[in-house]
Amino acid sequence: MTDDTPLTAQQEDEALAAELALGLLDGPEAEAAVARLSTDPEFAAAVREWQERLAGLAEGLTPVMAPARARQYIRERLGHADAPLATDPTEGASWWRGPIGVIAGFFAAAAIAFVLFSPDAPLPQQGYRAELASDAGDMAVEAILRGREMRIAMQSGSPAEGRDWEVWWLAEGSDPVSLGVLPREGDMTMMLPEGLEPSQGARIALSDEPEGGSPTGQATGPVIAVANLTDM
């Protein structure tokens, strides 16, 4: 295929599928391609294949943790949670505070006790924490792991304008693994990627990187803090 041979009809279709998957079409051409999805299964399959193929590019991006407030806003938009202080504290006592609540509370406690102490119940998940602080004392970040869920709280300090702090997982005998870029403030929760096992020997480090994280997948900036995971 040289640059001046015209594309075959099949190649034209393939290119169109790629353009639709990439969002490169507009106007009537876009409308026609979208309409074709529901009438031409082969074309629709080609578009899906392009989506799969190209998603590898996005999977290569360094994760960037979103601030916890983003999660709260999503809950509010879906009606899953009240906005903070949306409940009037002077309102009458809720049912669970009355006598029925006490009984329900007792059953709930009994159920939890049963789960905790029945022989088949999974062991309570091991917790770890790491306190990351710079030598100069101008920043502090706390990481808490319960099972595979890690919560990271920015306690003081923040990266310079145009810079980000990237979190690294250090385990003996392996290369550092990026856990992503920290939010600029607040806290966030993430699941530990598969392949990483929390243990006493593991360490967490923060490095100072260009905005969006290390462009190479390896830490490029100075490491500003390192801490061991310790049992909680």
Place this chain on the structure above:
Amino acid sequence: MQAREFDALTDTRRTELEQLISRTALGDREAFDALYAATSAKLHAVVLSILKDRPEAEEALQDVYVRIWKGASRYASNGLSPMTWLITIARNRAIDRLRARASRPATAPAEAASTIAATAPTPEAATIHAQERRLLDECLAQLADTQAGAVRAVYLEGASYADLAQQEGKPINTVRSWLRRSLLRLKDCVSQ
């Protein structure tokens, strides 16, 4: 890490995400929370890469998870792997915002492709895709730098043909013609 081990991990993760999406489709908020915890940093990176603006990316991310909650019931029938489905929703939302910012008519929702039912989702497809994914980088490296750069700019930064034409100082049709050929070469290389 051995390739086989990596595939096993990928398969486990895929199944976990699929289960979380199915439970989300049934209105399970705990599953939705777990799905958010497992995927939000990646999807945030996708929208941030396109929008390059933190407050706007954060809003886009909220839109994305609202869509995921509402659209989870359509996931099972679309034949995409769970991460591709999530990334596609994130990318489309960010591109809609990007194009709206430039006050141009929104491009076609490529998302339409993820809402229609798949004709023949096969188990082999997953394995093939895992292999293709590993090849993608190698194949991009085989394209000329400008062409590989353009594919990345379009996918990861939401560049349009007009943006590419401006950047290259060439007419839109010329740029379109070489990008289409680059994409076809990429596909040939990846599917070998």
